[in-house]
Amino acid sequence: MVEVLTGTFTVKAGHAQMLKGGVIMDVVSAQQARIAQEAGAVAVMALERVPADIRAQGGVARMSDPSKICEIIDAVSIPVMAKCRIGHFVEAQILEALGVDYIDESEVLTPADEVHHVWKHDFKVPFVCGCRDLGEALRRISEGAAMIRTKGEAGTGDVVEAVRHMRAVQDAIRKLKTMPEDELVVEARNLAVSLELLTKTRELGRLPVVNFAAGGVATPADAALMMQLGADGVFVGSGIFKSGDPARRAYAIVQAVTHYKDPKILAEVSKDLGEAMVGISARSIPKEQLLAPRSI
């Protein structure tokens, strides 16, 4: 009998490889999910509220109602992701039982554990986690994350933090590639990561898993900017369904991610998109209301 392996790191990380060059869109209803799929999204993130509303309404943000997630799973054929709170492994167990294709252990929800993240190796479903720098990315990978995204600052429509985080990761990898071998132990200690994972990253010259951009992407130009900075793909949260013409904007961002190096096409797809989400400058947000520093 031939051995059949499921839930391996290869199939978890491999799924993220299939999402590359694509756009993952936040949706709060079956109707929005269908619009996203029609526009060419590679996956949808099933939510009760988009980050901009979570930010505006305050309170404790938790995993979405399972009936909402099931409604969205039933509406589309593309993969469906859902968010659990940082460290809330029971929400993760529930999401796995629902059959979601990827779990985002997300700083956008109110953390359930300020010390520990979910031990993601125990799950058959893959996880994506946010990061602000190489250390965070590698710590999440060591906990079992099969995909990484920049945190950015969700729900703002301001791309500045996503840029900061993507540049931080890329800069650290560039530095790592030219670092003398005898400095690696100290670098691993500084980043609070294993020497083994750090060495692997150095050899690959990139993160060992797929790395998307997230947190503030609102326009086709934002999406292409993140791709040119080295992102493998893009999450768009509030940016689509908080804009004037979501279907059109979604369609434009999908094309911008494919043709991210072609300014003529970017110019074409950026025309007549209607109002972008209003947004708030990340710099104007009081420190205690920032989402990105919620885990390290």
Add this chain to the structure above:
Amino acid sequence: MSGHRQPVKIGVLALQGDFAEHIATLKKLLVETREVRLPEELSGLDGLIIPGGESTTLSRLMSIYHLREPITQMARQGEPVWGTCAGMIMLAREITEHDPVPLGIMDVVVQRNAFGRQVDSFEQDLDIAGINGDPFHAIFIRAPAIQGVGEGVQVLAQLPDGRPVAAQQGNVLVTSFHPELTGDLRLHQYFINLTRRVSPSQRE
């Protein structure tokens, strides 16, 4: 496989998906490669790979950027075309859902997500006709399966339950799984051997 550069240029459709993995694999086999996003980038190629990704996304982008007709024409003219996973869906004559609209290049009926959701994705060793040596380690990710094959389609591999997961019709090759994720170069070399520029004496 010798250390000589192979006189072949293979395109990989780079609209979305794991095209970079295919290109990296082809480079190990010392062939020239090109990312294809626009119709003009198909000219001068000896073969085309449609990678894994989301078939609905690939379908939309192929329509917007007018790639359907030239890819179909390329296949009809006898240039080798290979679809892995989503690529297999796009090459099918028919799929079991209404979306996406396939290119209809190969006489197979394909079912999307035939094995379930992501938690059902799996790895398994397969015997593949035409691939010598050890079984091929196949990685299936939300994979499609072939439900029916027309005359002239040769099934190259099937699962123990009998479902075909690799097939060939002349110059057109499809696999449900992802050889580009394994580091095993044999299926890529098999595909290169389908190109007309590789003479029988140069093969293997």
